Amino acid sequence: MTDELDHLKSALRATPAPDASTKAAHLELAQKSFAALQENTSDTRQTNKRRTSGAGLIEGVGKMLNMLTARTALATTSGLVAVGLAVVVVLPQMDGPEPMRFGTPVSVTEPPIIVEELSSPLLENTAPAPEITADMRLASPPAAKAERQGISVTGAPELGIIAGANAPTTFHTDMDVQFADAPPNTESFANEPASPLKVVADYPVSTFSIDVDTASYAVVRQSLMAGHLPPAQAVRIEEMVNYFPYTYPAPDGEAPFQPTVTVTGTPWNADTQLVHIALQGALPEIDTRPPLNLVFLIDTSGSMNQPNKLPLLKQSFRLMLAELRPADQVSIVTYAGSAGQVLAPTRAEDRATIMAALDNLAAGGSTAGQAGLQQAYAVAEDMADEGDVTRVILATDGDFNVGIHDPEALKTFIADKRDTGTYLSVLGFGRGNLDDATMQALAQNGNGQAAYIDTLGEARKVLVDQLTGALFPIANDVKVQVEFNPATVAEYRLIGYETRALRREDFNNDKVDAGEIGAGHAVTAIYEVTPAGSPAALNDPLRYRAQEAESGPADELGFLRLRYKAPGDDTSQLIETPIPLQTAAKSEAQFATAIAGFGQLLRGSVYTGDWSYSDAIALANAAKGDDPFGYRAEAITLMRLADSLSR
Amino acid sequence: MRMSTSDEALALAAAQGDGGAFSTLLSRHYDRVFAFAFRLTGHRAEAEDLTQDICAALPAKLRSFQGTARFTTWLYRVTVNAAHDRRRRAATHARAAEGWGDWEVARQAEIADQSAANDWLAQAMQALPTDLRDTVALVLGEDLTQAQAAEVLGISEGTIAWRMSQVKKHLRALHQKEEQA
Numbered sequence: 001m002t003d004e005l006d007h008l009k010s011a012l013r014a015t016p017a018p019d020a021s022t023k024a025a026h027l028e029l030a031q032k033s034f035a036a037l038q039e040n041t042s043d044t045r046q047t048n049k050r051r052t053s054g055a056g057l058i059e060g061v062g063k064m065l066n067m068l069t070a071r072t073a074l075a076t077t078s079g080l081v082a083v084g085l086a087v088v089v090v091l092p093q094m095d096g097p098e099p100m101r102f103g104t105p106v107s108v109t110e111p112p113i114i115v116e117e118l119s120s121p122l123l124e125n126t127a128p129a130p131e132i133t134a135d136m137r138l139a140s141p142p143a144a145k146a147e148r149q150g151i152s153v154t155g156a157p158e159l160g161i162i163a164g165a166n167a168p169t170t171f172h173t174d175m176d177v178q179f180a181d182a183p184p185n186t187e188s189f190a191n192e193p194a195s196p197l198k199v200v201a202d203y204p205v206s207t208f209s210i211d212v213d214t215a216s217y218a219v220v221r222q223s224l225m226a227g228h229l230p231p232a233q234a235v236r237i238e239e240m241v242n243y244f245p246y247t248y249p250a251p252d253g254e255a256p257f258q259p260t261v262t263v264t265g266t267p268w269n270a271d272t273q274l275v276h277i278a279l280q281g282a283l284p285e286i287d288t289r290p291p292l293n294l295v296f297l298i299d300t301s302g303s304m305n306q307p308n309k310l311p312l313l314k315q316s317f318r319l320m321l322a323e324l325r326p327a328d329q330v331s332i333v334t335y336a337g338s339a340g341q342v343l344a345p346t347r348a349e350d351r352a353t354i355m356a357a358l359d360n361l362a363a364g365g366s367t368a369g370q371a372g373l374q375q376a377y378a379v380a381e382d383m384a385d386e387g388d389v390t391r392v393i394l395a396t397d398g399d400f401n402v403g404i405h406d407p408e409a410l411k412t413f414i415a416d417k418r419d420t421g422t423y424l425s426v427l428g429f430g431r432g433n434l435d436d437a438t439m440q441a442l443a444q445n446g447n448g449q450a451a452y453i454d455t456l457g458e459a460r461k462v463l464v465d466q467l468t469g470a471l472f473p474i475a476n477d478v479k480v481q482v483e484f485n486p487a488t489v490a491e492y493r494l495i496g497y498e499t500r501a502l503r504r505e506d507f508n509n510d511k512v513d514a515g516e517i518g519a520g521h522a523v524t525a526i527y528e529v530t531p532a533g534s535p536a537a538l539n540d541p542l543r544y545r546a547q548e549a550e551s552g553p554a555d556e557l558g559f560l561r562l563r564y565k566a567p568g569d570d571t572s573q574l575i576e577t578p579i580p581l582q583t584a585a586k587s588e589a590q591f592a593t594a595i596a597g598f599g600q601l602l603r604g605s606v607y608t609g610d611w612s613y614s615d616a617i618a619l620a621n622a623a624k625g626d627d628p629f630g631y632r633a634e635a636i637t638l639m640r641l642a643d644s645l646s647r
Numbered sequence: 648m649r650m651s652t653s654d655e656a657l658a659l660a661a662a663q664g665d666g667g668a669f670s671t672l673l674s675r676h677y678d679r680v681f682a683f684a685f686r687l688t689g690h691r692a693e694a695e696d697l698t699q700d701i702c703a704a705l706p707a708k709l710r711s712f713q714g715t716a717r718f719t720t721w722l723y724r725v726t727v728n729a730a731h732d733r734r735r736r737a738a739t740h741a742r743a744a745e746g747w748g749d750w751e752v753a754r755q756a757e758i759a760d761q762s763a764a765n766d767w768l769a770q771a772m773q774a775l776p777t778d779l780r781d782t783v784a785l786v787l788g789e790d791l792t793q794a795q796a797a798e799v800l801g802i803s804e805g806t807i808a809w810r811m812s813q814v815k816k817h818l819r820a821l822h823q824k825e826e827q828a
Contacts, residue, residue: 004818005811009787011768018681022695027673030702034661034669037706 189219189233190437192498194605197491199539200484206494207481207502209514210279210523211236214462215428215439217243218452220602221634224641230602234436237496237599238525244595244631246522246588248280256474257281257517259562259575262589263582266528267619268597268611271536275492275527275557275579276589277482281474283520289472292328292391293345293383297376299396300334300361308454309397309430314358316427316459321355323467324348331379332357335372345383373413380422389472391423394442397430414445415513421568423473427462428452440499447473447516465629475564477514477572480525481507483559487552488581490537491530493607495596507563510572517564524592528607529557557581590623591632598639601646613643654718662709669706676719677702680726686788687730687781689772700729716798723789723799727781734777774821775814782810 198206216239223230251258262276296317304310324330326349332342343357376392384390414424424446426439436452443450451462479502484492506512517523530536562575598616600608617639624632652660654672661669680701685694708725712718772780785796786807793807800807 004815004822005787008768008771008783008814008818011771012686012784012788015682015685015788016691018678018698019691019695023677023681026695026699026702027670027677029699030673030705031666031670033703034666034706038664038666 189231190440190499191233191236192501194600194603195494195496195498195501197493197538197607199491200486200489204486205481205483205504206492206527207479207504207507208494208497208525209500209502210478210480210517210525211238211497211500211515212242212517212521212523213239213440213443213450214243215436215450215452216240218454218458219436221638222452222454224638224645227645229642229645232603235599235602236499237596237603238500239496240599241496241524241526241592241595242522244591244635245629246278246280246524246592247626248278248522248588250280251282255282255575256564256566257478257523259560259577261560261577261579261583262586263557263580264585264589264593267593267615268608269528269536271534272528272530273557273582274589274593275482275529276592277480277525277527277560278589278592279478279517279523279562281517281519281521281523284472284474290387290389291385292324293380293385293388294324294328294330295376295380295383295390295392296330296332297372297392297394298332298334298361299394301397304397304429305362306430310361312453312456312459313395313427313429314361315456316453316463317358318355319456319460320463320467321348321351323464329383330354331383332361333372333376333379334361341375341379345379373410377417377422381420384421390421391425391448392417392446393425393427395427395429396439397428398438411441411445414442418445418447423447426450429454444515445513447476449518461629461631472519473516473567474519474521475517476567476569477510477512478517478523478562478564479507479512479514479572481561481563482527482579483561484529485552485556485558486532487554488532488557489529490532490534491539492527495526495528496599497525507561510565510570524589526592526596555581587623587625591620591625594620594623595635598635598642602642613639613646617643655714658709658712658718658721659714661706662712669709672718673702673705676722679719680722683723683726683784683789684730686784687727689769693733697726697730697733700733701726704729720795720798723785723791724801727785727799730781731777771818771821774817779810779814779817782807783814786811 213236216234216236219234220230220240223234248260249258257279260278260280262278264274264276266272266274298310298313300310304313321330326347328348329345330343330348331345332354334340334342342361343354346353346357348354373392373394376394380390380392418424424442425448426443426446428436428439428450429452439450439452442448449462451458453459453462481504500515502512502514515523530538557579560577560579563572564575565572594616597608597611597619598613601611601613601616617636620632620636620639624636627633652668652671654675657668657672657675661672677698681694681698684697684701685691688694688697705725712721772783775783781800782796785791785799786793791799793811794804797804797807
């Protein structure tokens with residue numbers, strides 16, 4: 001080595017010792033950072049308990065040895081001690097799931113390394129630290145503890161550093177493997193603030209898209225059954241109302257659905273009225289339906305490996321399989337975990353093959369799901385024949401790592417495929433990671449339904465009882481527009497549909513996507529309107545605006561316009577009907593009202609006054625009607641639960 | 648007795664949430680990190696800041712420690728990368744400072760001059776590009792073999808050897824300058 005290098009080397013080796021107080025502050029910062037990290041990771045905390053007991057054992061042995069051996073003796077016997085200790089420590093680890101993770105066994109096989117480690121501080125004169133730490137460790141544990149307490153006092157005033165501990169500086173390490181902390185609950189719900197009260201004189205027109213999803217009701221039910229009120233964000237009132245089948249008048253002419261308007265008094269406000277708009281989809285001849293092509297796109301990420309996820313999914317699909325015709329075709333593609341097509345398109349009559357493929361599905365594995373969605377659509381396109389109905393059914397617990405990462409690109413992809421005739425439905429399973437917002441967005445863009453499946457009963461409802469409706473669209477892009485008559489209505493508000501609001505001009509724009517009605521679907525929307533001159537009006541007339549006599553027919557509350565496209569059509573058709581001042585109350589509308597009221601109570605609405613859960617229960621009971629499937633009885637049970645839980 | 652547990656075992660236990668293991672591990676290596684940080688930066692305040700960055704981020708970093716490399720090798724790499732990040736941030740900062748006008752640049756230069764104390768080490772290290780400085784800090788400062796340094800930096804051993812020859816050239820040039828002065 002040349003002189004220059006030697007010179008540089010000796011200069012470099014002469015580094016100053018760290019400042020004691022700075023070091024203390026840094027060590028404390030690291031401890032805080034460490035503690036903060038443990039708090040953020042519940043599963044690590046569980047592990048921590050186990051480790052801490054191990055650490056306690058080590059410390060205990062250390063204490064014992066400190067009592068038994070002098071400092072000099074310890075150094076000479078350390079190799080032997082290490083072996084003995086390793087055996088003691090390893091034994092409790094035998095029961096643990098990962099006995100190799102704790103590195104102590106290394107000491108068993110290579111005790112010389114430990115001796116070397118121990119002695120290295122004495123040989124390495126350039127780094128003074130190990131000597132100090134060795135001293136600390138050789139000191140009796142209570143003394144070391146006292147020293148640590150002293151450190152925390154001196155470090156405490158360094159508030160800036162402490163704050164920094166919560167947001168540790170990040171820097172890259174090539175050796176690093178990306179480690180994503182898994183927060184305990186990553187559910188997200190799509191919702192908007194409740195639609196505000198609108199003054200008819202200012203905003204006479206209300207426009208929205210219909211919604212046939214039911215996911216929100218199932219999430220609400222699951223929460224209540226689990227003994228807690230659902231988060232207000234999870235409650236979408238229109239999805240709760242539309243969860244139930246209603247016996248609205250069915251269409252008898254050409255139109256795919258029949259609107260029915262009911263105007264009744266408001267149960268929670270004597271001075272307002274409810275305008276109840278119901279659309280009943282036609283139920284085409286089931287026997288003559290076109291063949292179905294279904295591609296199941298199934299999430300097999302590790303998190304799906306819970307009884308209420310993949311196993312429930314398998315059972316659900318078994319139920320559904322029984323409903324399919326021999327000519328229908330089924331294919332299965334998986335993503336996240338084991339990826340790829342696991343069942344080539346198979347006719348439904350070959351039940352044994354399909355069942356076997358379903359049974360072989362397993363969650364877990366580490367293969368990254370690649371292009372699962374694209375593959376599912378490619379399979380679907382191969383299966384499609386002229387006149388067939390083709391649909392991709394995505395089943396997941398919230399892992400939407402389907403191959404396209406950008407949410408906007410994902411939406412565009414699905415919307416493009418929708419335009420080519422392949423639709424997408426989303427089935428959510430399990431709670432905890434449910435990405436309700438993404439589910440909604442995907443199903444909306446895919447002309448499909450988003451349903452949440454928490455029980456086999458719900459699977460039966462979605463996949464068996466309503467199979468035809470869920471899978472056969474009869475009207476696309478159904479938009480509702482109501483123009484209120486300022487002569488008879490002062491104020492109005494739409495209950496629910498917050499996430500489905502459309503701009504007024506979008507109603508006539510056929511490029512703007514909206515909801516679909518499936519065969520036999522019933523869709524309900526409810527407005528609460530304040531008649532002109534009612535004491536319930538919340539907005540006073542304006543002082544500085546000329547009060548003109550509102551001109552409008554005195555016998556109409558407003559005018560209802562509906563637009564829809566027949567499946568495959570690009571141009572919409574219009575249905576128009578006036579809304580009368582009052583109609584006879586019907587029990588179907590009353591039940592929908594009870595559910596809408598229930599939903600508002602769960603959301604903490606400001607408009608329901610002192611109307612209570614027990615009022616909702618009474619109303620729902622009175623309007624329960626036929627209820628062949630028991631859905632309404634279940635809803636009343638949920639109201640009772642919510643009533644108890646809210647006290 | 649924690650002192651007889653290997654670094655790697657402690658690191659894996661700490662990654663699993665063992666606070667005692669983490670504390671032992673850090674107190675065992677703090678001075679090494681600080682000394683290395685000083686060798687990388689040549690500046691006490693910089694070295695302290697760098698060490699602080701590492702202390703704050705180490706718990707999270709540790710979770711990616713696989714136990715495949717020696718802990719010290721891994722820690723050197725974490726430190727080198729943290730130093731790179733600090734340099735990058737400092738560069739961004741300097742660029743932002745340019746916007747304030749020439750007087751600020753001049754002031755920064757003055758501060759830089761003062762901090763680069765007029766001793767031979769500082770001059771020598773200043774004369775080296777950052778990649779050579781990292782290499783020198785590892786090979787000469789930490790007394791790593793060229794193979795070990797190569798592992799830390801994630802480059803080939805040949806590159807280390809070539810870099811060390813470059814260092815020699817730089818130092819010789821510096822020496823000649825001193826002779827002439």
